[in-house]
Amino acid sequence: MDFRLTEEQKMIQETVRAFVKRELMPLEGEVLRNEREGRPGLDRAKLRELQQKARELGFWGINTPEEYGGANLGPIMTAVITIELYRTFVPFTFGGSADNILYSCNEEQKKRYLIPTINGERRSCFALTEPGAGSDVSNLKMRAVKDGHEWVLNGEKIFITNGNEADFAMVFALTDPEKGVREGLTCFLVDREMGWRSSYIPTMGSWGPAALYFENVRVPEENILGGLNQGYQLAMKWIGAGRWHIAARAVGAAERLLEMAIEYSRTRVTFGKPIAERQAIQWMIADSYVEIEAARWLTLFAAWQAEQQMDNRHAASVAKLYGANMANRVVDRVLQIHGGMGYTKELPIERWYREMRVWRIFEGTDEIQRFIIARNLLRGHVKVGETL
Numbered sequence: 001m002d003f004r005l006t007e008e009q010k011m012i013q014e015t016v017r018a019f020v021k022r023e024l025m026p027l028e029g030e031v032l033r034n035e036r037e038g039r040p041g042l043d044r045a046k047l048r049e050l051q052q053k054a055r056e057l058g059f060w061g062i063n064t065p066e067e068y069g070g071a072n073l074g075p076i077m078t079a080v081i082t083i084e085l086y087r088t089f090v091p092f093t094f095g096g097s098a099d100n101i102l103y104s105c106n107e108e109q110k111k112r113y114l115i116p117t118i119n120g121e122r123r124s125c126f127a128l129t130e131p132g133a134g135s136d137v138s139n140l141k142m143r144a145v146k147d148g149h150e151w152v153l154n155g156e157k158i159f160i161t162n163g164n165e166a167d168f169a170m171v172f173a174l175t176d177p178e179k180g181v182r183e184g185l186t187c188f189l190v191d192r193e194m195g196w197r198s199s200y201i202p203t204m205g206s207w208g209p210a211a212l213y214f215e216n217v218r219v220p221e222e223n224i225l226g227g228l229n230q231g232y233q234l235a236m237k238w239i240g241a242g243r244w245h246i247a248a249r250a251v252g253a254a255e256r257l258l259e260m261a262i263e264y265s266r267t268r269v270t271f272g273k274p275i276a277e278r279q280a281i282q283w284m285i286a287d288s289y290v291e292i293e294a295a296r297w298l299t300l301f302a303a304w305q306a307e308q309q310m311d312n313r314h315a316a317s318v319a320k321l322y323g324a325n326m327a328n329r330v331v332d333r334v335l336q337i338h339g340g341m342g343y344t345k346e347l348p349i350e351r352w353y354r355e356m357r358v359w360r361i362f363e364g365t366d367e368i369q370r371f372i373i374a375r376n377l378l379r380g381h382v383k384v385g386e387t388l
């Protein structure tokens, strides 16, 4: 067993940390101002400019295979890099990547969807959830009915990240309702020009997803992704990858917040002493540190399993459940340590506080992660104390 990063991994980590400090953190004030005035934190031009700078350092397509021009750094490096990136709330992502399921495109689809997405020319969104079906995907109702060489889509999707900005959607619809969701669901690549509409959903966070409406949207049959009735497997693959990424985000953000709390507690004096000298404050700092470390190792373990091409679904659920809750506890303590200032919009703590709440909801709620973990234990798929 070796907990150390290799020299190369450490070098990459340090380069990303320096990039975040030099290029992203100075934009935090501007991002807050933009968001408070109802604009995106970073506009598309600024995002592209930053992505280009990162590209010059070799950060392009972190997970993208080399044949598509990516760096293909693998799951462990992705976790390490995500932790570093989330030390700031500036909504930056490295360029050159695409949703994992778009690699199921056939050759023709690759030209129209995968490659333009990698190149940043087109934007995708993943449209599974419906008003009546979130955790319970077996309740999905959206239908696709064959008519000649086309499929006709009718229904509504809700809470779709990037749904208002995307050029095309990966839409899941029932093609064989008799067989149910596991065997009768298909994923379609649906361009906005094919006729779907979207509307923005304001949330307590600084950004919002969208509702998508399909009324007799005609989709050519060559736009089926990954084969007829193969949608469930694709959906699970997409969601599975996202789970431990959220845990990595949680670690990065909580690290930065804890650093802010340590700094503030050293300088804030009450009753003649810095608050850092009070046990009440020290315990909040210590508990936060312990929980961040626990989440870090759960995250890296899930990433390591993915790197070994092992089934990491259980580890990913554990990391996501713990990481998302840890971050929500840490931000609450850090806000408390900052007193009244923590509650103001002078500081970004309240922004993190609002944003992190959704980590306990999307990509499988807390309750769904607990359900998965308990089911694995009760059915004997995973044994207590037996990690590997």
Ligand SMILES: Cc1cc2nc3c(=O)[nH]c(=O)nc-3n(C[C@H](O)[C@H](O)[C@H](O)COP(=O)(O)OP(=O)(O)OC[C@H]3O[C@@H](n4cnc5c(N)ncnc54)[C@H](O)[C@@H]3O)c2cc1C
Binding pocket: 126, 127, 128, 129, 132, 133, 134, 135, 136, 158, 159, 160, 161, 162, 203, 208, 209, 358, 361, 362, 363, 364, 365, 366, 367, 368, 371
């Ligand atoms: C900001 C945001 C972005 C999102 N982005 C996307 C996206 O890009 N694409 C997409 O397809 N979806 C997206 N979602 C949807 C998200 O995945 C769902 O909201 C989530 O899965 C929960 O579904 P629900 O909201 O329908 O809640 P429900 O499933 O109705 O659950 C309501 C409550 O009941 C609990 N519950 C449900 N079933 C059980 C059970 N069996 N036992 C115990 N408790 C249970 C839940 O945990 C929750 O607390 C997004 C959501 C948000 C808020």
